[in-house]
Amino acid sequence: xxxxxxxxxxxxxxxxxxxxxxxxxxxxxxxxxxxxxxxxxxxxxxxxxxxxxxxxxxxxxxxxxxxxxxxxxxxxxxxxxxxxxxxxxxxxxxxxxxxxxxxxxxxxxxxxxxxxxxxxxxxxxxxxxxxxxxxxxxxxxxxxxxxxxxxxxxxxxxxxxxxxxxxxxxxxxxxxxxxxxxxxxxxxxxxxxxxxxxxxxxxxxxxxxxxxxxxxxxxxxxxxxxxxxxxxxxxxxxxxxxxxxxxxxxxxxxxxxxxxxxxxxxxxxxxxxxxxxxxxxxxxxxxxxxxxxxxxxxxxxxxxxxxxxxxxxxxxxxxxxxxxxxxxxxxxxxxxxxxxxxxxxxxxxxxxxxxxxxxxxxxxxxxxxxxxxxxxxxxxxxxxxxxxxxxxxxxxxxxxxxxxxxxxxxxxxxxxxxxxxxxxxxxxxxxxxxxxxxxxxxxxxxxxxxxxxxxxxxxxxxxxxxxxxxxxxxxxxxxxxxxxxxxxxxxxxxxxxxxxxxxxxxxxxxxxxxxxxxxxxxx
Numbered sequence: 001x002x003x004x005x006x007x008x009x010x011x012x013x014x015x016x017x018x019x020x021x022x023x024x025x026x027x028x029x030x031x032x033x034x035x036x037x038x039x040x041x042x043x044x045x046x047x048x049x050x051x052x053x054x055x056x057x058x059x060x061x062x063x064x065x066x067x068x069x070x071x072x073x074x075x076x077x078x079x080x081x082x083x084x085x086x087x088x089x090x091x092x093x094x095x096x097x098x099x100x101x102x103x104x105x106x107x108x109x110x111x112x113x114x115x116x117x118x119x120x121x122x123x124x125x126x127x128x129x130x131x132x133x134x135x136x137x138x139x140x141x142x143x144x145x146x147x148x149x150x151x152x153x154x155x156x157x158x159x160x161x162x163x164x165x166x167x168x169x170x171x172x173x174x175x176x177x178x179x180x181x182x183x184x185x186x187x188x189x190x191x192x193x194x195x196x197x198x199x200x201x202x203x204x205x206x207x208x209x210x211x212x213x214x215x216x217x218x219x220x221x222x223x224x225x226x227x228x229x230x231x232x233x234x235x236x237x238x239x240x241x242x243x244x245x246x247x248x249x250x251x252x253x254x255x256x257x258x259x260x261x262x263x264x265x266x267x268x269x270x271x272x273x274x275x276x277x278x279x280x281x282x283x284x285x286x287x288x289x290x291x292x293x294x295x296x297x298x299x300x301x302x303x304x305x306x307x308x309x310x311x312x313x314x315x316x317x318x319x320x321x322x323x324x325x326x327x328x329x330x331x332x333x334x335x336x337x338x339x340x341x342x343x344x345x346x347x348x349x350x351x352x353x354x355x356x357x358x359x360x361x362x363x364x365x366x367x368x369x370x371x372x373x374x375x376x377x378x379x380x381x382x383x384x385x386x387x388x389x390x391x392x393x394x395x396x397x398x399x400x401x402x403x404x405x406x407x408x409x410x411x412x413x414x415x416x417x418x419x420x421x422x423x424x425x426x427x428x429x430x431x432x433x434x435x436x437x438x439x440x441x442x443x444x445x446x447x448x449x450x451x452x453x454x455x456x457x458x459x460x461x462x463x464x465x466x467x468x469x470x471x472x473x474x475x476x477x478x479x480x481x482x483x484x485x486x487x488x489x490x491x492x493x494x495x496x497x498x499x500x501x502x503x504x505x506x507x508x509x510x511x512x513x514x515x516x517x518x519x520x521x522x523x
Contacts, residue, residue: 021488043242085248142220183211
């Protein structure tokens, strides 16, 4: 077995946003870090790809964390990280987070303007005016607490003491709120079933769980921050976030190793000591960070049954069936919002395919499509189990993909009449596609907590294996680009402190670096 004569400080498995954030911040702190990525591009689910002049978001398309004023505390992480790395990622603001189209003809745009949003919601449910104000005020309270606290590891005692000492009342209030459910708090103020359904879909749109199963703290981030930091789309597509992190990482001396698949995380006497690559070579490191799911990390990469994760420990989130469309510009109605969620039947909104997501990012960034055209990204939940027995590339597999694509196009007609006839490019991806390209167990969106579980029960950055750390959506706080970014900040902060180079809280440019002279990412 060939062994490479090198010893890294930190080796990161996977270049998802959590892994890249961890790597970039540690490299900037003076550690020697390398990121190993099986694909030829970074970002994982938050990447972009191009076909025939169109640029598509591979997955994520709604982005928080780019508030330009730099005052949004924990919730403005992208702005703070890129400022620290000396990188600029240009964005364009989106006035609407999501436009919901729901059963009974109910339609509502969740807009940046909080007053306008609440007025529209109260107009639709005038008998729930007081309850609406009280419930969304609770989300504001959570936001107010979170936006005041610096990001850091919940496993770092020094960080906890520093935060608790500086913000004792807010820290105590947040501790109480971690035990509360978004849906249960809503039901303290609201009784109308249709309005509670709307709050369910507000949660499901990012958490893939209904409001009762969603922690209040998570809701305070996603449903309150949209009215403060807002939704901002990175010019060039979602991949611009990953490319910005890579640029900052490499400018500090970090090394990206693309086309390099890790087949095993090596553990000796209970401690991680490096990785074995698919070609059989071994690379050693003082610490290993896994950006893989908890199942892939401990049931596949770590070859020791003592660390296996029982499949019933978490709820396995579904995967996706995705449709990427290049369409004639006339198909998209004038004044259309960018992001949409469609529900036809409340009895099956959480079933596979029950909720349809759609985005048209070329409305914000025309460079994503040829002149006079738009790129459309539509997707529904799906499961790898439903594709068992179908070999990718086979006639049966292609036929199933075509059938699912036609189903989604028919549903999209209510938003964009004529879209079926106006498509000039159609690309589809199944859960098996996600499993193959992203190395994710069954292509899953990741592990979810069970209803009623405290959000702090989500795995943190440390693991049962010494010097093996975790980041990404398997760790606190969970799914979503801003959430995995937080996990990366937390992971980097903990490792830096453990190895004697503690990080300062985010918020300022690197020493000797004027933020105004920061680099601009190549596009």
